[in-house]
Every structure is written in C-alpha cells, then in structure tokens.
Amino acid sequence: MNGHTGRELLAEAIRLRQQGNPEEARRRLLDLAAEHPGDAEVAYQTAWIHDVLGLEAEAVPFYEGSLRGTELAEEDRRGALLGLGSPYRILGRCAEAVTTLRQGAAEFPDDGALQTFLAMALFNTNQHHEAMQILLKLLATTSDDPYVRQYRRAIETYAQDLDDTVRAG
Structure with missing residues (x-):
C-alpha cells in the first residue's frame, strides 16, 4: 500500500479490532481492501x-490473497497460513486444510499451533496415524507436566511408529 494515509487507516482499523470494535474495523478494512x-x-x-x-x-479469499507473493511479514505469514487452514477445515475443505497447514508447519516447524491444527485436519481426512504422531511429539516436547516429562523419551519413541509398539498378548 502506498501512502502514509493508507498505513494510518490500516493501523486505525487494527486498533479498532484490538479495542473490541470488530464491526467498524471490518467496514474500514473492506474499504481498504477495495482500494x-x-x-x-x-x-x-x-x-x-x-x-x-x-x-x-468470507475470510478465505482474503487469506488466499494475503499469501500470494512475498510481501507479507513473517509473523503475518505464519498467522495467515494458520488462519487459512482453519477455515478450510471448518468449511469441510479438509484436503486444502492439510495442504495449507503442512506448508505452515514446514515453514514454521516450532509453531505448535500449526502442528495442532494440522493434526486436526489430518484426523478429518482419516489420516489418524500421522495426526496422533504429531500430537504425541508435540506433547512430549512442550508439556510442563512432570509425569509427561518423565516419560518423554518413551512417548517420542512410540510416536515414531505406533504400530510397532502393539504386541500380541
């Protein structure tokens, strides 16, 4: 966006959202998006x-537009990938959600939220094994629970191949 005024209008719309006035922020952002x-x-x-x-x-086409090109700041790109993947899943466009969230998780491998949403989308596409692997690895590496930490190595090992750990009794 060119011009000082355009950036000021964008900043004002963001402030409106942050201050709990989303309808007014939406109106202003729609005007800016049209311009x-x-x-x-x-x-x-x-x-x-x-x-x-x-x-x-209504969010999807704007998220898609924001991800075209390379001008989006890194943190905003991270948010846009998660933001697009989540509505895709909610709207039943689960294969697109998986693709988008995989891309996000690949670009931002330390983002637990992207991994979590990817796991949900994988679950919705009947890829339960991979979804469980992602969640177990995330749990093992991020949990503050002392008992989970105690068994971290075992959880990570089992997450590698859940089927190999099942033995006939």
Missing part, C-alpha cells in the same frame, strides 16, 4: 477480522 486489492497486509487484516466475527467463508 488496495493487491496489498497482502490489508488482505491479511481483512481476513483476520472476518475470522474474529465467525465469517470463515
């Missing part, structure tokens, strides 16, 4: 406000 259709940051913020309002279907 600056190729601006990734405006598209991302417009998607986000639709998500905040539970308007997932």
